[in-house]
Amino acid sequence: MSSAYDERPWLARYDAGQPADLEPEFTDALAMFRAAVERNPGGDAIRYFDGRITLRELDELTDAFAVGMLETGFETGDRVALYLQNVPQFVIGLVGTWKAGGIAVSINPMNRQRELELLLTDSGARVLVCLQSLYRDVAADVVGRTAVQTVVTTSEREHQNRDDPRAFPDQEPVDVTGTEDMAGMIERYRGQVPPPTSFSPGDTAFLTYTSGTTGPPKGAMNTHGNVVFNSQTYRELCRLGSDDVVLGVAPLFHITGLIGHVTASLLLGVPLVLFHRFEPSLAIETIREQRPTFTVGSITAFIALMNAPNADRDALSSLTKIWSGGAPIPPSTVKAFSAAFGQYIHNVYGLTETTSPSHGVPADAEAPVDETSGALSVGVPVYNTIVRIVGDDGQDVPPGEIGEIVTTGPQVVSGYWGKPEETERAIPGGALHTGDVGYMDETGWFYIVDRKKDQINAGGYKVWPREVEDVLYEHDAVREAAVVGVPDEYRGETVKAFVSLRPGRSVTAEELIAFAKERMAAYKYPRQVEFLDEIPKTVTGKLLRRELRAREDQG
Template sequence: MNNKPWLEHYPVEVPITYDYPKQNLAQFLIQSTERFPEHIALDFLGKKMSYSVLLDSVYRFTNALLGLGIRKGDRVAIMLPNCPQAVIAYYGTLLMGGIVVMTNPLYVPRELEYQLKDADVQMIVTLDILVDRVKKATEKAPLNYILVTSVKDYLPFPKNLLYPLTQKKTGKPVTYSNSVLPFLLFLKHSTAVPTQTSIDANKDLALIQYTGGTTGLAKGVMLTHSNLVANTIQTKLWFYRAKMGKERYLAALPFFHVFGMTVLLNQSVHMAGTLILMPRFDINQVLKSMDRLKPTVFPGAPTMYIAVINHPDLQKYDLSSVKVCISGAASLPRDVQDRFESITGGKLIEGYGLTEASPVTHVNNIWEKRKIGSIGIPFPDTEARIIHPDSGEEMPQGEIGELIIRGPQVMRGYWKQPEETFKTLRDGWLYTGDLARMDAEGFFYILDRRKDLIIAGGYNIYPREVEEVLFEHPDVEEAVVAGVMDPYRGETVKAYIILKEGSTANEEDLQRWCKDKLAVYKVPKIYEFRDTFPKTLVGKVLRRKLIEEDNNKTTK
């Protein structure tokens, strides 16, 4: 207990350890369908699909893949927004022992080409409006099959008829062939006979998820069925008040990001919940859906909750159905947490994870003790340590070092990159590259990525600490802090600010505010006011992109 003080803060309902089933990840879908066949699994812009209909489509997809000669271990890419086709292709691939490669629909051909080639993908499932991009990305190495669908394929009447009228014409109409196949016919011409290829859950991969492309080529994280089954169950154990067949999950996080995949897609299917599918995060659509469809669970990124609490017409919507929100992908400012909880009456807690851990490793208690600014405590069966970044020795309690993690959700390694695997994975421990500390009660605090640390005049400055202070300013809607080159100090602190609508705050106001709350060397020296930030589809601000923009300005 001495080296795991966090166990003292486990709710009595949450076990310290658990016997995770060694099964295909898609078994969750089969089990939920057996118990709740007529329960609504998916609600896509009004089109509802029951568990029995979903599983029927998944079996058809599985059998159709086998009919094409795709076999266990083959890679199938899914390049779709949150829609029924993404769910069908995901579980259909898993059931026949295939490996899913989730791909961002916003990727340009160069990014897509690298990923498809690196994973040696046999087939991609994508939208009709993206086919030209896929073909351009695969000119040098054509795929065996491109499976094409349209958003309107699963829209309810009359939205399916109106959809083509509301869309801009992009690219040529799709020409179908022996290698370019229409999704709906692909399923229709197949059989729904239950099919499942046997797998070794500990060894066989369910997913190759690409990550870390901001500083070079992206790495394919290898996640087994056991990794993803364990993390899905760990998440369920933590949300111990969740009821089978009763929860409604607002799926605004994309499934092609591992956070959305685990806490929404896998979690909802495991709990026989209803997934309210949002093809993209549109704040007006989100608020309308929350008001009308009454979701109980709304995982997201801080920027999503910021958009909710700052919406000018917020009072028109009833958000009281929300019980639990897990925030990830970036640090959650206290002001955002407090305001969101007062508006909804639900709990908004901060957690932590990374793609290499399926992804969740730490989270604050939902109903018991939690600490603002902390990422919480490790999940069941998850160990965490703070070590010296250079010597590897464990740091004294409260000291800052690198966070390392061990648990059943930790990846097998990086696809075809043994050297990178060796750097990141040693003796079962995952070296996160994040600087953190643990307090006396076992709560962990992320300071920043090692590469985001600002060293100015010999002082270590953690961007997150400065961002927290800026977020507390009543006129600041969003804030990002980064280190920029400085000929005297080496680096200096720069703050990128989005002000609330109607605010007249200026650089002097913010500087005064920071001087009252921070040591002088931490106070930002440069301020840039912006209307938007570059972000991932999960809502994570691309800090590196802001720095690159600055560097480009100075070199011109």
């Protein structure tokens, strides 16, 4: 063990060689919720615009939803697909599914017919809960080709005391004939209680589908044990308590939103603030009105907040506990955000398969920046978690050397739904081979370099897109940057950057190339720059480099 640990007691708690103990307090996520209701039944569970749902009310609503599901013939282990934005009905559907003995399936509300059909078919979902508009525009043409037997529709206007014109201007009524109205179903069964249900830590709580950045989405089986453990991890890592208020910046369907927002707030019994979907100006207004204290989201969300016209230091003054994950964080962005709002953005790293965090920057620390690469550390391994850096031969490499990140711990999923061969390939013996490339420094901090498949081979030299992107982010005109390798007759591959600019700023491709050339080795700097209004990315902020490569292939 490095002697540097002795000088950093907060780091020693996370030493991968001697994991700090974090004993699970509950066997399952439903027991976690029930304990919160018992502790503080009158406390707010959800705040949605001007609407409030207390923990007691959430308990009643989820009881009614579960009874309604059971009345349709729903059985233990059946799946309920949640195809919703960040609305209270997502939480109602999730907890209600558990009370009915089922498994929730979270689905990206941006998915269209082909994608929705793929996930419904793969999961074998029997029930679909979706927004009325999504049923009309997408799901109505899909469900008949799947195992779905019951469709429950709902409106984003539910659970407000009044319609908020900021979020739902001039919305027309939607015809959802042939579906079950969620509000009506809950009213019909309200006051009834489903039979007692409990789960073991190894039972699947929900299926979360991988983002598809490396191939077709796979349903990660996040167990109740995974969920309880990492809900507690957020509480301890971020030093959350009963006085905190959680801001739902990340999409709830994504593992960050599921754990860092929904189940963390259920564990703590504190309010979860929702505002339908992320829009920077509306987010600023919501923060100003609701005074949340904690959030976790992609760095692209925080970049958007910085550029919002109504953003100022006072607006974000309550938000004193900020973590960011899901996409690489340029150090220059952390500095700019801190200068603008006085708040430090802590890094956190994990995957769908690690049920959110496997690494994090502790609350009382700031992430170091590697002097050689300029990369910002993603933190240190969280509790009870062993992280190895391995070479192509599968053997551990020494500190400072680059290899694949392999993670073992209580947050690693049991496997992929219906895909035993994929499970064995990616998680042999419970050790998750992440596909992310990085290294650990001498003092135990971890750094992500890139995805293995994104490495560029320029004339025999290895170029990691992340390093080039971080340099481009240092230019004050650059809002977002994504780098890929493109065919080159002389070098085999060469470096191309796709860039979007900050509002009101301008720079030429030649100027950006010269800027990068001054700051990095000759084989690394981009030879081509193309400007885009928006860089393609997943809803959680991960850059979709494969879409940019496909764009190049199509000419």
